[in-house]
Amino acid sequence: MSDHSITSAPLPRPGGLAARAQAAPAAGYLSGLNPEQRQAVEATDGPVLVLAGAGTGKTRVLTTRIAHLIATNRAFPSQILSVTFTNKAAREMKERIGHLVGAVAEGMPWLGTFHSISARILRRHAELLDLRSDFTILDTDDQIRLMKQVIQAEGIDEKRWPARMLSGFIDSWKNRGLAPKDVAPGEAAVFANGKGGTLYAAYQDRLKTLNAVDFGDLLLHCLTLFREHADVLATYHERFRYILVDEYQDTNTAQYLWLRLLAQGRRNIACVGDDDQSIYGWRGAEVDNILRFEHDFPGATVIRLERNYRSTGHILATAAKLIARNESRLGKTLRTEDELGEKVTITGAWDSQEEARLITDEIEAMQLKGENLAEIAVLVRISAQMRELEERFVQTGVPYRVIGGPRFYERAEIRDAMAYLRCVVSPTDDLAFERIVNVPKRGLGDATIQILHNHARATGFSLLQSARAIVESDELKPKARTSLRELVEAFGRWSQRAEHMPQGELAELVLEESGYTEMWQKDRSADAAGRLENLKELVRSLDEFPDLPAFLEHVSLVMDADSGDSAERVSIMTLHGAKGLEFDTVFLPGWEEGLFPNQRALDESGRAGLEEERRLAHVGLTRARKRLKLYFASNRRIHGLWQSSLPSRFIDELPEEHVEVVQAATNYSQGGYGASRFDRMESFGSSYNTPGWQRAQENKARGGGSGFSENGSGFGGNGFGNGRQRGPLLIEGELTAKSSGTSAFDTGARVFHVKFGPGSVASVDGNKLTVDFDKAGRKMVLDSFVQKAG
DNA sequence: GGCACTTCAATTTTT
DNA sequence: TTGAAGTGCC
Numbered sequence: 001m002s003d004h005s006i007t008s009a010p011l012p013r014p015g016g017l018a019a020r021a022q023a024a025p026a027a028g029y030l031s032g033l034n035p036e037q038r039q040a041v042e043a044t045d046g047p048v049l050v051l052a053g054a055g056t057g058k059t060r061v062l063t064t065r066i067a068h069l070i071a072t073n074r075a076f077p078s079q080i081l082s083v084t085f086t087n088k089a090a091r092e093m094k095e096r097i098g099h100l101v102g103a104v105a106e107g108m109p110w111l112g113t114f115h116s117i118s119a120r121i122l123r124r125h126a127e128l129l130d131l132r133s134d135f136t137i138l139d140t141d142d143q144i145r146l147m148k149q150v151i152q153a154e155g156i157d158e159k160r161w162p163a164r165m166l167s168g169f170i171d172s173w174k175n176r177g178l179a180p181k182d183v184a185p186g187e188a189a190v191f192a193n194g195k196g197g198t199l200y201a202a203y204q205d206r207l208k209t210l211n212a213v214d215f216g217d218l219l220l221h222c223l224t225l226f227r228e229h230a231d232v233l234a235t236y237h238e239r240f241r242y243i244l245v246d247e248y249q250d251t252n253t254a255q256y257l258w259l260r261l262l263a264q265g266r267r268n269i270a271c272v273g274d275d276d277q278s279i280y281g282w283r284g285a286e287v288d289n290i291l292r293f294e295h296d297f298p299g300a301t302v303i304r305l306e307r308n309y310r311s312t313g314h315i316l317a318t319a320a321k322l323i324a325r326n327e328s329r330l331g332k333t334l335r336t337e338d339e340l341g342e343k344v345t346i347t348g349a350w351d352s353q354e355e356a357r358l359i360t361d362e363i364e365a366m367q368l369k370g371e372n373l374a375e376i377a378v379l380v381r382i383s384a385q386m387r388e389l390e391e392r393f394v395q396t397g398v399p400y401r402v403i404g405g406p407r408f409y410e411r412a413e414i415r416d417a418m419a420y421l422r423c424v425v426s427p428t429d430d431l432a433f434e435r436i437v438n439v440p441k442r443g444l445g446d447a448t449i450q451i452l453h454n455h456a457r458a459t460g461f462s463l464l465q466s467a468r469a470i471v472e473s474d475e476l477k478p479k480a481r482t483s484l485r486e487l488v489e490a491f492g493r494w495s496q497r498a499e500h501m502p503q504g505e506l507a508e509l510v511l512e513e514s515g516y517t518e519m520w521q522k523d524r525s526a527d528a529a530g531r532l533e534n535l536k537e538l539v540r541s542l543d544e545f546p547d548l549p550a551f552l553e554h555v556s557l558v559m560d561a562d563s564g565d566s567a568e569r570v571s572i573m574t575l576h577g578a579k580g581l582e583f584d585t586v587f588l589p590g591w592e593e594g595l596f597p598n599q600r601a602l603d604e605s606g607r608a609g610l611e612e613e614r615r616l617a618h619v620g621l622t623r624a625r626k627r628l629k630l631y632f633a634s635n636r637r638i639h640g641l642w643q644s645s646l647p648s649r650f651i652d653e654l655p656e657e658h659v660e661v662v663q664a665a666t667n668y669s670q671g672g673y674g675a676s677r678f679d680r681m682e683s684f685g686s687s688y689n690t691p692g693w694q695r696a697q698e699n700k701a702r703g704g705g706s707g708f709s710e711n712g713s714g715f716g717g718n719g720f721g722n723g724r725q726r727g728p729l730l731i732e733g734e735l736t737a738k739s740s741g742t743s744a745f746d747t748g749a750r751v752f753h754v755k756f757g758p759g760s761v762a763s764v765d766g767n768k769l770t771v772d773f774d775k776a777g778r779k780m781v782l783d784s785f786v787q788k789a790g
Numbered sequence: 791g792g793c794a795c796t797t798c799a800a801t802t803t804t805t
Numbered sequence: 806t807t808g809a810a811g812t813g814c815c
Contacts, residue, residue, distance in 0.1 A: 086804065115805045139805080159811090215805045250804095283803065382801050384807090404803085445791070557805065576802050598801060616802080639800060640806035 029067045029100050033060070040270075040303045041065045044074060044242070047263070047297035048270040049290070053334045054319070054622035055310030055582065058272055062246060063093055065270065066108075067100040075241040081262065082111040082244040087558050089246055089580070090116075110240070114255050116557045118218040121225070121236070128229055129221050134549065136212045136422065137556040141415065142431045143167055143214050150203045154195060161192040170200050174216025175284030177223055177254040180204055210430060219254040226261040237265025248273030248293075252284035260296070269297065275330050276323050279576060279616045281608065282601075291330060308334045308622075310582055312341025314658040315628045319621035321655040326611045334622075343660040344621075344628045346651060351635040351642075352385075352590075356392040358631065359587050363398055363570060366585065373399060375584035377571040379620050381596040385589060386572055393570070403573040409555050413520065413531040417538055418555060420510050421503075424494045425548050428462040437463075440519035442483045451475055451785075458784035459767070464491060473768060474779040475755075490514065503551060504543040511535060575620045586624035589631040591617075591648040595638075617650045630659075745769055745783055752789035753781055 030038055040050045040061045052058035066082060069075045084090045090112050097108065110117060119137065126133040138146065147163035147170075169191055173183050180201040188197030207213060213221060226233040243263055245251070248271035251259070263269040271293060278287040294300045308316055316336050323329070349355035363376060380386055386402060393400045408414060416439055422432035437452075438444045455466040455475075470476060471485040494510050501509070511517045517535065520528050545551040571583070590596055597613035605612070621628060632647045745751060749761045751771060759773030767783045 113805065137805090218805080279802080280804085282801080384800085387807095407804095441791075443791085574802060595801095600801060612802095637806075 027068070027071055029064055029071065033057075033064065034307055036303055036305050036307065037061050037064075040272075040305065041068050043270075043301050043303065044069060044072075045268055047267060047293075047300040049248070049293045049297075049300055049302045050270065050272040050305060051290075051302065051330060051332055052272050052274055052305040053308060053332050054274065054277060054619070055308045056305035056334070057307075057309060058246075058274075058305065059092065059096065061305070062244060062272055063096040063100060065244065066093075066097050069242050070101055077108045078110065079239060079241040080108065080110060080244065081117070081240040081242070082108070082246070083114050083117060083259075084111075084246040085113060085250050087113055087116075089113075093246070113557070114258065115215060115218045118222045118258070119553070119557060122213070122218065122221055125225055125229070125232055128232070129225060130208060131213070131221075132211050134211070134426065136210070136426070136429055136432075137218070137553070138207075138212050138214045138431065139410075139556060140167070140215075141410075142212075145434070146206055146210075146431060147199075147203060150199055150206055151192075154192075154199060154202065156192050156195060156199075166191055166196070166199055166203075169196060170203060171216055172284055173200065174214075174220050175252040175254055177220065177257050179220060179224070211428070212431070216254070219258055223254065223257055223261070226258075233261060234265075236262055241266055241268060243269040245269070245271040246273075249275050249278035249287055249290045250280050250285045251289050253286055253289075256286065256289045263297070267297070274332075275328075276326070276332065276615055277579060277619050279579065279612060279619060281605070281612050287328065291328065304332050306332050306334055308336045308338075310625055311336060311622060311628075312338050312626055314340050314343045315621065315624050315626075317658045318344045318628070318654050319618055321658070322614065322621065322650060322653050323618040325653050326614055328608070328611055342627055344630065344654065344658055345660050345662045346591075346630045346632070346654075347662045348647065349631060349633045352388050352633045352637065353392075355589050355631045355633045356388045359389065359589060359629075360392045360396050360398055362587075362629065364396065367398070371585070373568040373570050376587070377573065377578065377581070377583040377585070377623065378587040378589065379573060379575050379578045379623065381575055381590050381598060381616075383574060385595075389572055389589070393572075399567065399569040400572055401569045403571050404577040408534070408537075411531070411534060413534055414538055414555075416516065417507065417511060417535055418552065420514060420516065421507060421548060422552060423464060423491060424498050424506070424510060425552065427464045427491065427495065430456070430463045433463045436514075436516075437487065440515045442487065443480055444483055444487075448476060448480050448484065455782060455784050464488070469767070469782060472780070473782050475781055475785060487514075498548065502543065503545070503548045504539050506548070507539050507542050511539075575616050578623050579619055582623050582625055584625045585627040585629070586620070587629050587631070588620050589633075590636075591630050591632045591651055592636065592645040593648055594643075594645055595636065596648050597650065614650065614653075745786070745788070750789045751786040753779075753786045755785075756781070758789055 030041065033041060034057075037057055037060065040048070041064045044065075050058070050061060052061065062082070066080060069080055070077055082093065084093060094108065094111055097111075112120075122129065122131070122135070123133045126135060144163050144167050147167050148158060151158050151161060151163055151166065180197060183197055183200065185197065188194075188200065190196060192199065207217065226236075240262060243259065245259060250273070259269065259271075271290070273290050275287055275290045278285060278290070281287060289296075294302060311319070313336055316334050316338075320334050324333075347355075347358055349358055359378060363373070366376065367373060378389055380389075383404075390400065390402070392398075409418070416436055419429075419432035419435040422429045423436070434449065437449065451470065452463050452466050455461070455470055456463050459466065459469075461469070467484050467488050471481055471488055474481075476484065490513055494506065494513075497509065498506055517532070520532050520535070523531075542548075542551055545554060593599075596617070597610055601609035601613050603609075630651065632651065633645070635642055635644050637643070745761050745764055747761055747763055750758065751761055751769070752758050753771065753773065756771070756773040756776040756779055759771040759776070759779075762770045762772050762778065764770075768780055769783050769786065770778060770780050771786070772778050
């Protein structure tokens with residue numbers, strides 16, 4: 001059932017390479033592919049690495065390959081695993097496969113991001129990992145809030161050791177596929193004087209308790225599942241006849257291991273990527289994965305796509321020359337049969353304002369000539385560069401849009417609304433509850449939350465459940481108690497409604513009754529209207545899903561901002577954000593030492609950092625189809641201070657015959673282009689001696705740490721001490737309460753309550769005690785808040 | 791709990 | 806310079 005020729009469409013004859021074309025008649029979908037592309041499509045079996053340079057038809061190869069697998073009956077759509085990094089890429093692939101093979105693509109259940117596919121697998125086998133199949137997926141925000149709690153619980157000063165930082169460490173461990181037990185002790189110790197490992201483990205424990213996973217866990221738990229349950233892995237080997245991976249150069253170690261485990265079965269894995277476009281090393285991507293492919297998958301076929309269909313000659317030559325400077329690369333040379341086109345221009349400006357002015361002027365001129373603004377992009381190294389450009393655009397009335405920035409589901413109002421819905425769906429979602437318990441303001445501040453937490457910890461209930469118990473007691477002041485009771489009752493009501501009501505309607509009801517909508521309606525700030533609009537949009541999109549849980553999954557894994565407006569505007573974005581896009585005209589401002597290559601990348605990652613910056617430059621250059629314009633400014637304001645800067649070494653690395661210096665900076669008169677201090681650079685090693693590099697080397701030699709002189713002496717001696725004392729007292733009571741189903745207190749017993757002081761138990765009703773306090777009088781309290789007193 | 795004030799740091803970003 | 810996040814005061 002595996003036959004190559006299924007139709008008799010004539011073989012396409014790509015110009016100039018006819019000699020190769022003598023294979024069997026090709027299927028229609030193969031027409032128009034060049035020989036390398038076609039080879040990449042037809043090399044179906046065994047490991048394949050497709051090195052697809054920028055603009056060489058990478059997505060086309062991927063989608064055609066899938067169509068080919070299906071059309072030749074090698075696999076059903078449901079037997080093909082195709083992984084991408086972003087949802088956008090997954091969506092585009094689905095769409096394009098749809099064009100190729102028709103409705104069959106609907107049945108490609110295993111086309112998605114690493115994370116969404118992992119989530120899918122995990123939900124099926126959750127019980128094997130000590131999770132329930134309805135586990136929640138936490139995003140970064142939840143993650144950090146949870147981490148804060150863990151850090152506090154360990155009695156560590158959160159200011160000295162920020163949760164964000166630990167979160168970063170844990171993320172990078174997870175990126176490398178390391179569970180708490182796998183982290184090298186020395187490495188785990190860098191955080192909080194040796195507590196890093198403990199905290200990581202504690203964090204994982206908390207997640208388990210909450211029946212939650214973070215993004216990294218999706219991959220990590222899958223690895224555990226595959227490794228510890230050979231039978232489960234075998235079913236996936238059976239299922240996935242073919243594996244395809246997009247943007248392989250961006251995979252991190254965990255993803256690599258994930259792929260390797262799955263590919264072990266049939267060994268039909270095709271990875272498509274471009275080592276020259278690996279720009280995410282800083283978030284765990286390992287260029288090494290792609291560089292090592294042939295070693296990892298022996299007998300691999302490697303196919304290079306070097307024929308570029310995007311850029312004109314000068315542009316392509318410029319990009320090729322620059323990237324050739326990198327040492328860690330597999331090596332490709334992009335070619336084009338297109339005309340040379342316009343030379344790449346380099347313009348020096350006195351300062352960043354002049355730079356913005358020059359760019360704006362050019363854009364205006366192009367606009368007058370009738371160019372489509374949607375085909376123009378300004379790509380910057382760091383977001384901070386955007387401001388001056390935007391200011392100038394606003395001044396001159398050039399329409400623009402900023403691409404990137406906070407995503408729809410990251411916005412506070414969306415996250416708040418979702419937290420409400422999460423609480424309705426699962427009353428044990430403490431993080432969600434905590435997020436909205438006092439939003440809008442209900443007078444339920446830290447003190448109240450603390451009480452809820454104490455009870456929750458003591459009883460093992462969730463916060464919402466604890467709240468339900470606590471409002472029946474006198475633990476809270478009347479005001480807070482009433483307020484909390486209302487909230488608890490509202491959640492009870494909403495949960496009931498959830499069973500019958502369409503989720504969109506329910507969401508509207510929840511947002512209305514909780515006062516959340518009102519909160520923004522009353523808000524006088526400028527963006528309130530936008531936020532209400534976003535909420536409406538959220539409610540609208542809710543109805544596109546079968547149920548609320550499906551929606552929540554979608555939002556945590558899949559949703560991204562779809563700026564669907566197609567008006568003609570110039571795009572401004574970071575170089576990272578531009579990967580995968582192309583424009584007729586590309587402006588690249590800020591090519592200065594320190595900014596680009598970025599000093600920090602150099603300091604932190606040395607040579608590897610420089611090479612990644614160079615790849616980033618290469619990505620920028622290859623975004624342009626027809627016109628490419630680089631800029632540098634001699635003066636730029638950095639953190640508010642004016643600093644003078646030198647043109648980027650990357651400028652000196654461009655081929656003179658393909659670039660044109662339009663205008664030297666006023667103060668850049670020592671010879672202009674071709675005479676800078678970088679001219680002498682023969683090879684990387686000899687010239688790499690910037691101050692930052694030297695500093696980095698010195699630090700490394702000293703052994704890294706810059707010696708925190710910590711001598712935990714008298715700081716906060718008294719206020720802190722009180723809090724300390726309270727901890728153990730409570731735990732005593734907690735244990736008692738936990739161990740027995742009913743209260744451990746008898747009528748008449750003497751007890752001590754943190755807030756009300758000593759008293760005698762008057763009566764007992766389950767976990768509720770009526771106590772006559774010596775000073776505070778008769779109160780109803782929960783047993784978890786008192787301890788026995790002598 | 792909300793405000794005005796100080797302090798501190800400061801790439802790139804997806805899931 | 807800006808912005809977030811924390812502090813202190815009412």
